Amino acid sequence: MEPDGQLKPSTLSTKDLPWQILWSKEKCNLCGHCTAVCPMRAIGLGVHRKRVLQVQLGLAEKPGNLFGVYHGIRQETDPANACVGCGMCTLVCPNGAIAPIHNDEPDKLKFHLNQGGAPRQRGGRRNISGSLLDQIKFIRISMLTDPALDAGRHEFELRTLLGRILPPEEALRVSREGGWIPPVREIYPLIIGSMSFGALSPTMWEGLQMGVAYINEELKIPIRFATGEGGCPPRLLRSRFLKYIILQIASGYFGWDEIIHALPEMKEDPCAIEIKYGQGAKPGDGGLLMWYKVNKLIASIRGVPPGVNLPSPPTHQTKYSIEEAVAKMIQSMSMAWGFRVPVYPKISATSTALAVLNNLTRNPYAAALAMDGEDGGTGAAYNVSLDHMGHPIASIVRDAYLNLVKIGRQNEIPIFAGGGVGKNGNLAANAAALIMLGASGVQVGKYIMQATAGCLGSETNRCNICNIGQCPKGIASQDPRLYRRLDPERVAERLVDVVLCFDTELKKIVAPLGRSTSLPIGMSDALGIADHNAATRLGIRYVI
Amino acid sequence: MCRLLAITSNEPLSPMVAIRALNVMKEGHDGSGLGIFLTDLAGTFEQFRGGPILSGIFSNSGIKALDRYMLDMDFMTKYKLSFRPTKTTPPGTPQRDNYLIRVYEYPPDWENLSEEEVHRRLLTCSLELRKMGEEDSSMLIFSFWPDVIMIKEVGDPMALAEYLDLNRKELQARTILAQGRQNTNYEINIYACHPFFIQGMATMTNGENTAFLPIRDFLMSRGEPGYVGYQSDSEVFTHILHYARKRLGLDLESYKHIVTPLTDDELDRHPNGLWLRLLKHSLRPLIIDGPNCVIGCLPDKTLFMLQDSKKLRPGVVGGNPGMYAFSSEMCGLDAAIPVRDKSKDFQPMKYDTVFVGPDRKGIGRWNQMDSLSRLH
Numbered sequence: 001m002e003p004d005g006q007l008k009p010s011t012l013s014t015k016d017l018p019w020q021i022l023w024s025k026e027k028c029n030l031c032g033h034c035t036a037v038c039p040m041r042a043i044g045l046g047v048h049r050k051r052v053l054q055v056q057l058g059l060a061e062k063p064g065n066l067f068g069v070y071h072g073i074r075q076e077t078d079p080a081n082a083c084v085g086c087g088m089c090t091l092v093c094p095n096g097a098i099a100p101i102h103n104d105e106p107d108k109l110k111f112h113l114n115q116g117g118a119p120r121q122r123g124g125r126r127n128i129s130g131s132l133l134d135q136i137k138f139i140r141i142s143m144l145t146d147p148a149l150d151a152g153r154h155e156f157e158l159r160t161l162l163g164r165i166l167p168p169e170e171a172l173r174v175s176r177e178g179g180w181i182p183p184v185r186e187i188y189p190l191i192i193g194s195m196s197f198g199a200l201s202p203t204m205w206e207g208l209q210m211g212v213a214y215i216n217e218e219l220k221i222p223i224r225f226a227t228g229e230g231g232c233p234p235r236l237l238r239s240r241f242l243k244y245i246i247l248q249i250a251s252g253y254f255g256w257d258e259i260i261h262a263l264p265e266m267k268e269d270p271c272a273i274e275i276k277y278g279q280g281a282k283p284g285d286g287g288l289l290m291w292y293k294v295n296k297l298i299a300s301i302r303g304v305p306p307g308v309n310l311p312s313p314p315t316h317q318t319k320y321s322i323e324e325a326v327a328k329m330i331q332s333m334s335m336a337w338g339f340r341v342p343v344y345p346k347i348s349a350t351s352t353a354l355a356v357l358n359n360l361t362r363n364p365y366a367a368a369l370a371m372d373g374e375d376g377g378t379g380a381a382y383n384v385s386l387d388h389m390g391h392p393i394a395s396i397v398r399d400a401y402l403n404l405v406k407i408g409r410q411n412e413i414p415i416f417a418g419g420g421v422g423k424n425g426n427l428a429a430n431a432a433a434l435i436m437l438g439a440s441g442v443q444v445g446k447y448i449m450q451a452t453a454g455c456l457g458s459e460t461n462r463c464n465i466c467n468i469g470q471c472p473k474g475i476a477s478q479d480p481r482l483y484r485r486l487d488p489e490r491v492a493e494r495l496v497d498v499v500l501c502f503d504t505e506l507k508k509i510v511a512p513l514g515r516s517t518s519l520p521i522g523m524s525d526a527l528g529i530a531d532h533n534a535a536t537r538l539g540i541r542y543v544i
Numbered sequence: 545m546c547r548l549l550a551i552t553s554n555e556p557l558s559p560m561v562a563i564r565a566l567n568v569m570k571e572g573h574d575g576s577g578l579g580i581f582l583t584d585l586a587g588t589f590e591q592f593r594g595g596p597i598l599s600g601i602f603s604n605s606g607i608k609a610l611d612r613y614m615l616d617m618d619f620m621t622k623y624k625l626s627f628r629p630t631k632t633t634p635p636g637t638p639q640r641d642n643y644l645i646r647v648y649e650y651p652p653d654w655e656n657l658s659e660e661e662v663h664r665r666l667l668t669c670s671l672e673l674r675k676m677g678e679e680d681s682s683m684l685i686f687s688f689w690p691d692v693i694m695i696k697e698v699g700d701p702m703a704l705a706e707y708l709d710l711n712r713k714e715l716q717a718r719t720i721l722a723q724g725r726q727n728t729n730y731e732i733n734i735y736a737c738h739p740f741f742i743q744g745m746a747t748m749t750n751g752e753n754t755a756f757l758p759i760r761d762f763l764m765s766r767g768e769p770g771y772v773g774y775q776s777d778s779e780v781f782t783h784i785l786h787y788a789r790k791r792l793g794l795d796l797e798s799y800k801h802i803v804t805p806l807t808d809d810e811l812d813r814h815p816n817g818l819w820l821r822l823l824k825h826s827l828r829p830l831i832i833d834g835p836n837c838v839i840g841c842l843p844d845k846t847l848f849m850l851q852d853s854k855k856l857r858p859g860v861v862g863g864n865p866g867m868y869a870f871s872s873e874m875c876g877l878d879a880a881i882p883v884r885d886k887s888k889d890f891q892p893m894k895y896d897t898v899f900v901g902p903d904r905k906g907i908g909r910w911n912q913m914d915s916l917s918r919l920h
Contacts, residue, residue: 140754142752142754149854155853157807157808159808161825161828165825165826165828166822166825166826167826168791168792168823168826168827169791169792170826171822171823171825171826172792172793172794172823175819175822181822184825186808405761405765406765407765408762408765408766408767409765410758410761410762410765410829411762411826411827411828411829513754514752514754514833514835514854515754515755515833516833516854517804517805517807517831517833517834517852517853517854518755518828518831518833520755520758520833521758521829522757522758522761522829523754523755523757523758524757525756525757
């Protein structure tokens with residue numbers, strides 16, 4: 001007998017979805033704002049039939065029925081329209097009549113997000129709330145021999161170096177003989193990035209750039225912004241603000257035609273060039289900008305036709321081995337700017353990172369090593385990469401630093417750490433922990449999007465639709481109807497708030513440790529953790 | 545907080561001059577240790593100026609091991625001063641068998657060696673002896689160098705001075721560094737007593753060294769055999785001085801620029817800003833990030849003092865031509881040299897380095913914002 005049912009294998013009920021819409025008929029005024037704003041079209045007009053019992057007093061008349069109709073919200077259950085929990089409906093509802101609620105049990109949707117055999121792709125993060133960095137405490141407080149410093153009134157110089165630093169003997173020799181001294185930037189240990197023009201909306205990018213310029217020029221805090229793969233708007237390339245930018249070149253070389261052509265007209269050198277070999281959110285995979293976001297502007301900056309997917313290859317086409325990549329790419333990039341600009345690779349944190357690091361120590365042009373841990377965010381990646389690929393950042397930073405200490409080169413190649421810094425809102429504490437484990441600075445993306453533009457992503461699988469250009473906050477969209485929601489001036493203001501707050505909190509951490517005149521890189525005796533295995537692995541104190 | 549007193553004088557002095565000054569400053573230290581460095585020796589030791597002097601504490605078996613080692617190395621004892629105290633030990637001081645100061649004659653086959661090689665071998669010997677002693681606590685080695693005597697012990701400085709009878713006539717020197725209080729940031733360990741010494745250079749410090757660990761890591765990764773120990777976070781100041789002078793060929797001005805570099809903005813205004821920036825970058829892990837007052841003695845017997853900007857109560861230097869003292873407290877200076885023109889006392893601030901050269905004619909001052917006297 002043929003089955004006659006209407007249930008398909010992927011037919012789901014709202015109970016099977018990760019997010020369920022809770023809607024109140026009493027409060028709803030049927031304005032329709034929620035259905036209009038929903039980026040997933042997860043809710044629509046619902047016309048509901050309802051039976052009402054009518055029972056008269058007395059026994060004379062029998063109870064009866066009245067069938068009526070009311071209007072409200074209906075949640076879609078098609079996997080393509082499943083609610084992502086962004087909560088924009090709640091944001092726009094004048095009466096507080098609607099909200100997404102997280103399912104009280106693991107959802108069934110995840111088994112069906114592969115229709116047509118295509119694995120799920122999404123933006124966002126790993127969605128694991130735990131953070132080893134959050135567990136690290138600062139335990140070496142100056143109490144007796146010398147008092148702790150006053151974070152509010154003491155003079156601090158919390159800068160770091162980005163660039164290849166010559167060992168002292170070599171520095172003095174080169175200085176005496178008039179040789180080449182590698183370029184070194186004195187910058188703030190917080191780097192924004194790397195988020196591309198394309199992954200981010202024009203308003204988001206503009207807001208961040210304005211904020212970065214203000215923080216540098218008015219507040220004198222030398223913060224830097226790394227572009228990500230996707231080039232840089234032509235006007236910025238030709239402006240004096242380029243010195244605050246770290247230009248990224250990645251395996252798709254998107255935007256580099258524009259950059260190379262702008263070279264003769266550049267008024268300033270960029271802060272540095274970051275060669276991306278990998279990123280934490282999708283290690284071993286290339287960049288991805290999905291067709292939804294490749295509009296005319298993005299296409300022209302990247303030198304591609306509009307409306308096509310832009311997957312970068314997993315690796316650079318010139319790369320046969322890391323040695324060759326270093327030799328060719330770092331030197332080519334250095335040469336393009338007359339050896340005046342630091343050039344460094346960024347890799348996914350990996351158990352093989354030390355091999356890369358050891359190679360870089362032998363290359364006099366390698367300016368730093370940036371490593372991105374498994375908690376890094378992305379605008380688009382395969383879900384499996386986000387959820388299951390990658391290496392935690394803390395232990396790899398520690399391994400790398402201690403490896404440099406072993407060979408006496410801890411001051412020569414700065415390590416920059418990214419991926420999950422501030423993932424639960426503890427930006428300064430996470431950054432300080434990484435610095436004391438051996439990083440020279442941190443790279444931060446998600447926290448910046450959350451704090452400066454209200455990104456809705458969380459570690460509970462919320463939103464995560466940066467890839468399809470439907471970002472309801474206009475942060476990761478190229479649709480003017482969406483990104484005009486975001487006022488760049490406000491983004492810039494919030495970035496200033498974030499950096500000032502970070503600066504104060506960083507001082508509130510280092511001042512009690514008695515540090516003020518140099519960044520406490522590798523000051524691991526200040527760290528403690530209540531996890532014996534983690535303490536042993538990181539070489540820090542076990543405290544309970 | 546540690547209390548420090550350094551004195552340099554044309555006329556030989558007993559170490560008691562410094563110890564009495566430490567005693568005056570007693571309310572600022574906890575009496576947990578004493579360290580003395582004597583150089584430009586007078587008294588009995590003056591006649592042996594060229595020969596290396598071994599200073600340390602030995603058990604009876606340690607003495608035998610020492611003799612065997614030195615015999616094997618072909619060193620010959622020329623003179624020795626050993627204390628075997630019979631009195632009751634002061635509170636907190638361990639009972640020791642022998643405090644030893646012994647002058648040796650160089651092995652004959654060292655005669656034609658370069659000065660650098662002799663210095664290297666002396667350091668190697670002292671490290672080997674120290675290592676031998678660490679295995680069974682039979683030897684504690686403080687220095688092995690010509691014209692240098694060091695005495696260290698755990699306990700109250702004045703009580704120790706009486707216990708060891710440091711007022712004895714054989715012990716006289718023209719340049720003395722003394723520190724009261726053993727380093728108590730970490731466990732009590734005699735090797736943590738300041739001053740620290742390596743190849744002709746000695747320093748002592750007060751103040752916690754908050755950046756100790758990265759500095760230690762940097763020094764220990766230089767491949768220099770003498771950069772060991774670090775029972776005190778202050779030992780790194782001596783080794784930074786050694787590294788700057790011996791390995792990098794830099795002078796005292798540069799030492800100041802290494803341990804307490806100018807800010808980036810100040811370097812922009814400094815006449816040697818470019819070079820100093822290079823120095824700051826390449827030696828960034830050696831920034832001490834205080835608050836510390838460092839008093840030290842160079843191989844030519846120049847005494848110096850410097851401190852970082854966080855030192856709220858700087859040390860002071862004063863005296864008269866022929867005799868000057870550096871003290872962590874004004875009362876220590878008053879005790880050491882009561883009669884002097886106090887208007888000429890000087891308290892170096894964050895940019896200052898002060899020094900008194902071997903001629904002891906006056907106090908030299910140098911400001912960090914000044915041009916360097918020579919470019920390296």
